[in-house]
Amino acid sequence: MAKWQNDAMLDAALNYIKNNAGTMTVCNAAATTNAQAITTYYLAGTVVASGDFTVGDGDSSGRKAAVTAKAGIAITNTGTASHVCVCNAGTLLYVTTCTAQPLTSGGTVDIPTWDIEIADAA
Numbered sequence: 001m002a003k004w005q006n007d008a009m010l011d012a013a014l015n016y017i018k019n020n021a022g023t024m025t026v027c028n029a030a031a032t033t034n035a036q037a038i039t040t041y042y043l044a045g046t047v048v049a050s051g052d053f054t055v056g057d058g059d060s061s062g063r064k065a066a067v068t069a070k071a072g073i074a075i076t077n078t079g080t081a082s083h084v085c086v087c088n089a090g091t092l093l094y095v096t097t098c099t100a101q102p103l104t105s106g107g108t109v110d111i112p113t114w115d116i117e118i119a120d121a122a
Contacts, residue, residue: 003122004120005120005121010063010118014053014064014065014116014118015065017053017065017086017094017116018050018053018065020091020093021048021050021052021086021088021093022048023045023048023087023088024045024048024084024085024086024087025084025087026042026044026045026073026081026083026084026098026103026109026111027041027042027043027081027083028041028043028077028080028082029041029082030082030095030097031083031092031095032095033092034087034090034091034092037087037092037095041083043075043076043077043078043081044074044075044076044081044103044108045076046070046073046111048068048070048086051068052067053065053066053068053116054066054068058115058117058118058120059115059117061119061120062117062118062119062120063117063118064115064116064117064118065115065117066115067115069111069112069113070110070111071108071110073108073110073111074108075103075105075106075107075108075109077105078103078104079103080100080102080103081098081099081101082097082098082100083095083098084098084111086116096114098111
């Protein structure tokens with residue numbers, strides 16, 4: 001028998017992030033806790049809401065949440081950006097890598113549109 005899952009199952013996971021996200025941060029390392037994402041590794045951050053996430057078909061299979069681009073985010077700590085984190089009040093929801101780039105406090109950074117994607121069962 002082939003492997004299969006209902007899109008509603010994948011959407012439930014993506015909608016959990018969409019409906020609970022409150023902050024997107026740029027960090028200089030991979031956070032494993034909310035505290036790391038908002039303090040220890042924090043370089044810059046911005047508020048996000050459910051409208052910043054669009055759930056739909058994945059690029060090659062499964063489902064994805066497309067995350068809206070954010071421009072002109074104030075950089076508060078100097079360091080090399082390497083990760084983007086999605087958090088809410090107290091919980092780290094998602095961490096991904098980004099193109100490494102040096103950031104300087106007092107400047108701004110843009111986060112382009114990106115996807116959180118869950119592939120179909122293989």
